[in-house]
Amino acid sequence: MNGNGTTEITVADSGIGISSQDQASVFDKFYQVPSSSPVREGSGLGLAIAKRLVEQHGGKIWVESEPGRGSRFTFSLPLPTAVLSELERQASGSGREDTQKCLQPLNVALVEDNPSARVMMEAILGTHHVTCFDTGAAAIQEIPKANAHVVIMDIGLPDMSGTNVMKALRSSKRTRNVPMIALSAHAMSGDRERFLAAGFDDYFSKPITDSSGFQSAIERLAANALGIHRRRVRKYERHSRVSGRGHASLTHETDELQDSGT
Numbered sequence: 001m002n003g004n005g006t007t008e009i010t011v012a013d014s015g016i017g018i019s020s021q022d023q024a025s026v027f028d029k030f031y032q033v034p035s036s037s038p039v040r041e042g043s044g045l046g047l048a049i050a051k052r053l054v055e056q057h058g059g060k061i062w063v064e065s066e067p068g069r070g071s072r073f074t075f076s077l078p079l080p081t082a083v084l085s086e087l088e089r090q091a092s093g094s095g096r097e098d099t100q101k102c103l104q105p106l107n108v109a110l111v112e113d114n115p116s117a118r119v120m121m122e123a124i125l126g127t128h129h130v131t132c133f134d135t136g137a138a139a140i141q142e143i144p145k146a147n148a149h150v151v152i153m154d155i156g157l158p159d160m161s162g163t164n165v166m167k168a169l170r171s172s173k174r175t176r177n178v179p180m181i182a183l184s185a186h187a188m189s190g191d192r193e194r195f196l197a198a199g200f201d202d203y204f205s206k207p208i209t210d211s212s213g214f215q216s217a218i219e220r221l222a223a224n225a226l227g228i229h230r231r232r233v234r235k236y237e238r239h240s241r242v243s244g245r246g247h248a249s250l251t252h253e254t255d256e257l258q259d260s261g262t
Helices: 046-056 081-092 096-101 115-125 136-145 162-170 191-198 211-243 246-259
Strands: 006-012 060-065 071-078 107-111 129-133 150-154 180-184 202-205
Touching (some): 046 060, 107 115, 107 136, 115 129, 129 136, 136 150, 136 162, 150 162, 162 180, 162 191, 180 191, 191 202, 202 211
Parallel strands (some): 107 129, 107 150, 150 180, 180 202
Antiparallel strands (some): 006 071, 060 071
16 A cells, blocks of 8 residues: 555566567557567457556556566555545554454455455455455355354355355355355445345445444454354353263364354
């Protein structure tokens, strides 16, 4: 992140490089850098599309290159006010009290296909450990293995709806009790009630405008879920002492609770 409220992402290679003359045209539609190779790859549209997308989001894109020394493509994007406020809060140390409310950083599974949205969400989540998934299929396969405390689910995924991903995770023994939050960029009246009725634990529209409230909701849901699991373990411990089933029975019950998402 830069001091002017933007973030920069750079992609570099160690290829043949681009001459200063060709650099002026690489972002033009259908332009391809002259090459001695008889094989031409691509259509010359990739960089033109990237430039258009970056500029639509208020950003800039540029190239730095020397023949024989590779190329560096960089784009910058302005960060939303909510993200900037959260980063400033963390830098000033004013977020310490909020962080202390959670005993330890949470494992957050973020299912989001938009790279810019992932960067912004990771900034909002601050000290928590975030694992990203860009498709519903990847989320269904990997989240049950990730020991996630909370799942944040974009509804508009490229391969399936976030609601169907949530239902698939609810059917897994390891993730059925994990709190899940729905995110949607197409906010409409009644969305919150609809997503809660479908099985989500909370709902927020994108972009997130109240980062503190969003983070508090995540920590509250996780704390409630973990608290319920702790009470179940303590109840079983008392039962074990009365019945005399001992340590082996207690260990078996603890493993079962972990399989269900604790």
